[in-house]
Amino acid sequence: MALKKINPIETxxxxxxxxxxxxxxxxxxxxxxxxxxxxxxxxxxxxxxFYLDYSKNRLDDxxxxxxxxxxxxxxxxxxxxxxxxxxxxxxxxxxxxxxxxLRAQQKTKEVEAALEKMKVFSEKLIGGDWKGATGKSIQHVxxxxxxxxxxxxxxxxxALAAYQNQLQVHFVSNIDGDHVNEVLKKIDAERTxxxxxxxxxxxxxxxxxxxxxxxxxxxxxxxxxxxxxxxVAVSACNEKAKNFGILEENIFPMWDWVGGRFxxxxxxxxxxxxxxxxxxxxxMLDGARKMDEHFEKNSFDQNIPVLLALxxxxxxxxxxxxxxxxxPYSQYLQKFIPYLQQGVMESNGKxxxxxxxxxxxxxxxxIWGEPGTNAQHAFFQLIHQGTKLVPCDFIGxxxxxxxxxxxxHKLMANFFAQTQAFLSGKxxxxxxxxxxxxxxxxxxxxxxxxxxxxxxxxxxxxxxxxTPETLGSLLAxxxxxxxxxxxxxxxxxxxxxxxxLGKQLASKIYQQLxxxxxxxxxxxxxxxxxxxxxxx
Ligand SMILES: O=P(O)(O)OC[C@H]1O[C@H](O)[C@H](O)[C@@H](O)[C@@H]1O
Numbered sequence: 001m002a003l004k005k006i007n008p009i010e011t012x013x014x015x016x017x018x019x020x021x022x023x024x025x026x027x028x029x030x031x032x033x034x035x036x037x038x039x040x041x042x043x044x045x046x047x048x049x050f051y052l053d054y055s056k057n058r059l060d061d062x063x064x065x066x067x068x069x070x071x072x073x074x075x076x077x078x079x080x081x082x083x084x085x086x087x088x089x090x091x092x093x094x095x096x097x098x099x100x101x102l103r104a105q106q107k108t109k110e111v112e113a114a115l116e117k118m119k120v121f122s123e124k125l126i127g128g129d130w131k132g133a134t135g136k137s138i139q140h141v142x143x144x145x146x147x148x149x150x151x152x153x154x155x156x157x158x159a160l161a162a163y164q165n166q167l168q169v170h171f172v173s174n175i176d177g178d179h180v181n182e183v184l185k186k187i188d189a190e191r192t193x194x195x196x197x198x199x200x201x202x203x204x205x206x207x208x209x210x211x212x213x214x215x216x217x218x219x220x221x222x223x224x225x226x227x228x229x230x231x232v233a234v235s236a237c238n239e240k241a242k243n244f245g246i247l248e249e250n251i252f253p254m255w256d257w258v259g260g261r262f263x264x265x266x267x268x269x270x271x272x273x274x275x276x277x278x279x280x281x282x283x284m285l286d287g288a289r290k291m292d293e294h295f296e297k298n299s300f301d302q303n304i305p306v307l308l309a310l311x312x313x314x315x316x317x318x319x320x321x322x323x324x325x326x327x328p329y330s331q332y333l334q335k336f337i338p339y340l341q342q343g344v345m346e347s348n349g350k351x352x353x354x355x356x357x358x359x360x361x362x363x364x365x366x367i368w369g370e371p372g373t374n375a376q377h378a379f380f381q382l383i384h385q386g387t388k389l390v391p392c393d394f395i396g397x398x399x400x401x402x403x404x405x406x407x408x409h410k411l412m413a414n415f416f417a418q419t420q421a422f423l424s425g426k427x428x429x430x431x432x433x434x435x436x437x438x439x440x441x442x443x444x445x446x447x448x449x450x451x452x453x454x455x456x457x458x459x460x461x462x463x464x465x466x467t468p469e470t471l472g473s474l475l476a477x478x479x480x481x482x483x484x485x486x487x488x489x490x491x492x493x494x495x496x497x498x499x500x501l502g503k504q505l506a507s508k509i510y511q512q513l514x515x516x517x518x519x520x521x522x523x524x525x526x527x528x529x530x531x532x533x534x535x536x
Pocket of ligand 1: 146147197200202203346496
C-alpha cells in the first residue's frame with residue numbers, strides 16, 4: 001500500500017500553526033520559562049540512555065498540541081507502520097524501505113546469513129587467518145566506495161576509534177586521484193584487503209578507484225589469482241562485481257530495499273566489523289533497534305525522533321529558517337555531520353510532492369555543523385549575533401570515553417554555557433556593569449556591539465556515554481527524524497534523482513576532455529572553461 005498523499009498546508013493544523021506563529025514569533029523564551037514553572041518537565045523526554053531537553057525552543061503547549069495534530073492529520077502512524085512492514089514506500093523507484101529489518105530482533109534468513117558471513121570474514125582478518133597472496137596476514141583494510149558506501153563506515157570508525165583493533169582501515173572515495181594515491185602510500189600491498197562497496201556496482205568513482213588499485217597491484221607483480229585474495233565486494237549487483245573479477249564467495253550482499261544512505265547496518269558496514277570487531281557492530285545494531293522500537297511504539301508526545309522532526313518543521317516552515325546546525329560535543333563525532341548531510345539532504349531535498357505536484361512550501365533543511373568546542377571558535381559568532389536564526393541540536397555525553405574528568409567537565413561546561421547563552425543572551429544591566437569603567441562616550445559607542453539578544457533555540461541531547469550501542473540509537477534517531485519530516489512534507493524521501501544529471505553531464509564532458517573536441521552545443525560559459533582547462 002502506498003503512502004498517503006496529504007498536502008500539509010491544506011490541513012487544519014497547518015492553518016492553526018500559521019495563526020499561532022503570529023502569537024509566538026515575538027515571544028521570548030526566558031519569559032516563557034518565567035510564566036511556566038513546569039516548562040522543563042513538559043518539554044523533555046527521558047528514554048534509555050538518552051535525555052532530550054527541548055524546552056529551550058520557541059514553542060509552548062499550543063505549539064506542541066498543534067504539531068501533534070498535524071501528525072494525526074497527515075496520518076504519520078500509518079506511514080510508520082508501512083515503513084516497519086517493509087512496504088513499497090519508495091514509490092518513485094518502486095522499492096520497499098526496510099533498513100530497520102537489518103537490526104530487527106527477528107532477522108530474516110538472508111540477513112542472518114549476511115551477518116554470519118561478515119562475522120566470519122572480519123574474524124579471519126582480525127585473527128590473522130586470512131592470508132594475502134604472499135602468505136602474509138592482513139594489516140590494512142581499504143574501503144573503496146562513495147556516498148552511502150563510504151560515509152557511514154568512515155563516520156562510525158571515527159566515532160568508535162576507542163574500540164579500534166590492530167587493523168588499519170582506510171577510505172578511498174573521491175574520483176580525485178590524489179585521494180587514492182595518498183592511501184596507497186600508507187599501505188603494504190601484501191598485507192591489504194580492499195573492499196569494493198557499491199550497491200549498484202556502476203558508480204564511476206568506485207570503479208575507477210578499484211581499477212587504479214588493481215593496476216597498482218598488477219604493477220607490483222600480482223597475478224589475477226593473487227588479486228582474488230585481496231579483493232572483496234559488497235553489492236546488490238553480483239554479476240557486475242563478478243565481471244569486475246571478484247570471486248562469488250567474496251561478494252557480500254546488499255538489497256534493493258536498503259537505500260545507500262541507510263546501509264551502514266548491512267554488509268556495507270563490513271569495514272566497521274573489521275575495524276572494531278563484529279561484537280561491537282552488533283551492539284550498534286542493538287542500539288538502533290532500541291530506537292526503532294521507541295519510534296514505532298511510543299506516543300508521539302514522548303517520541304524523540306517525532307518531536308525533533310516537529311520542532312524542525314516548526315522553524316523551517318513557520319519561522320522560515322534556512323539552516324539547522326548540529327553540534328556534537330565530542331571530537332569522535334567529527335564525521336557525523338557529513339554523514340548526516342547525505343542522510344538529511346539527499347532524502348528531503350525534493351520539490352515535487354507525492355501527488356507529482358510542485359510543493360509550495362519549504363522542504364529539506366540545510367544541515368551543517370562541527371564538534372564543540374571547536375565550533376564555538378569558528379562560527380558561533382553568527383549564531384549569537386548574526387541576522388539569521390539557526391536552530392541547533394547540541395549533543396553531549398554524561399561521561400567521556402577517556403575518563404579524564406577534568407577535560408570532560410570543561411568540555412561540558414562549554415556545552416551547557418552555550419545553550420544558556422543562546423537562551424538568555426546578555427542583559428542590558430550586565431553589559432552596563434561590564435563597561436562601567438569606560439568613559440560615558442566610550443560606553444555609548446560600544447554598548448550595542450556587546451549585546452546578545454538571546455532567544456536562539458536549541459535542543460539538548462544528553463547521552464550517557466558514546467558506545468556502539470548509543471551511537472546506533474543516535475543514528476537511528478536521525479534516520480527516523482528525517483523520515484517523519486518527509487512524510488509531513490508529502491515528499492518521497494528515499495529516492496535521489498537529483499544526483500543523476502551531474503553524473504550524465506560529467507560523462508559527456510569527460511569524453512570531450514579525452515578527445516579534446518569541445519561540443520559546440522555547450523553553453524558559452526562551460527565551453528570557454530573547457531577551452532581554458534585544455535590550454536594549460
Ligand atoms: O553504492 P553505490 O551504488 O556505488 O552508490 C553510491 C552513492 O552514489 C549515488 O550517487 C547516490 O547519490 C548515493 O545515494 C549513493 O550512496
